[in-house]
Amino acid sequence: MNKVLLAILLVLLVAIGGYVAAGPYLAIHGISEAIEKRDTAQLSRYVDFPALRANLKAQLSDYVVRRGGPELQSSLLGAVALGVAGDLAGAGVDTLVTPAGIGALLQGQDVWKRATGDTAGGDTWAPPTPARPLQGAHHRYESFSRFTATTQTRDGRAIVFVLSRDGLQWRLSNILLPLDQAPG
Numbered sequence: 001m002n003k004v005l006l007a008i009l010l011v012l013l014v015a016i017g018g019y020v021a022a023g024p025y026l027a028i029h030g031i032s033e034a035i036e037k038r039d040t041a042q043l044s045r046y047v048d049f050p051a052l053r054a055n056l057k058a059q060l061s062d063y064v065v066r067r068g069g070p071e072l073q074s075s076l077l078g079a080v081a082l083g084v085a086g087d088l089a090g091a092g093v094d095t096l097v098t099p100a101g102i103g104a105l106l107q108g109q110d111v112w113k114r115a116t117g118d119t120a121g122g123d124t125w126a127p128p129t130p131a132r133p134l135q136g137a138h139h140r141y142e143s144f145s146r147f148t149a150t151t152q153t154r155d156g157r158a159i160v161f162v163l164s165r166d167g168l169q170w171r172l173s174n175i176l177l178p179l180d181q182a183p184g
Contacts, residue, residue, distance in 0.1 A: 016168070023170040024147035024163045028134050031172060035131050040099035048164070048171040053097045055162075055174040060089040063179045134161065153178060 027046045034043035064085045068078060095101055137149035145165040150158050157178035164173040 020165070020168055023165065023168065024139070024141075024149075027163055027170040027172070028137070028139075028149055028161075032132060032134050035133065040102055043102060044099050046171055048166075048173045049098060051164070051171075051173040052175065053093055056093045056097060056177070057090045059177055059179065060093065061086045064089060066180075137161070 030046045031043065034040070034046065065082055068082045071078070134149055134151065137151045140148050140150070142148055147163040147170065149161040149163070151161070152158060159178055160176035161172060162174035162176065163170045
């Protein structure tokens, strides 16, 4: 009886380990499918929106301050201007990085694709070609709880999508934007 119980326990542990190891790939597939279907409810299962908003705000705030340079940072008026610019960037992130904001972006993208003829059949009335931001990404485990998928912009700059594990679930928690990378 102990051998059967041990075998069941071993199979269960291997199955859980396999699920955790495949988790980021399942999450990437879920994100891609949700974007393709324009399903923001499904997207919410694979995106940690509060963490993503916080991380993007920090990146943009840092970028604004660094672009301002030490001269702007050291003057009172410059510091106020940098503060306002950082607040505006943060407000933009707060608005766009939500299920509703992503839904609006996807709808806008549909309209743009139809207007430019980027549709499944080239016909204005055909469905627009689906967005596939993670297609062709290079995947990499950075730790047991961090996984990255790196894609390239059209001008060759890297965008890194960071997935984090919380328990057995993997969710998108950060997007490292190519703010300071030179094109090419």
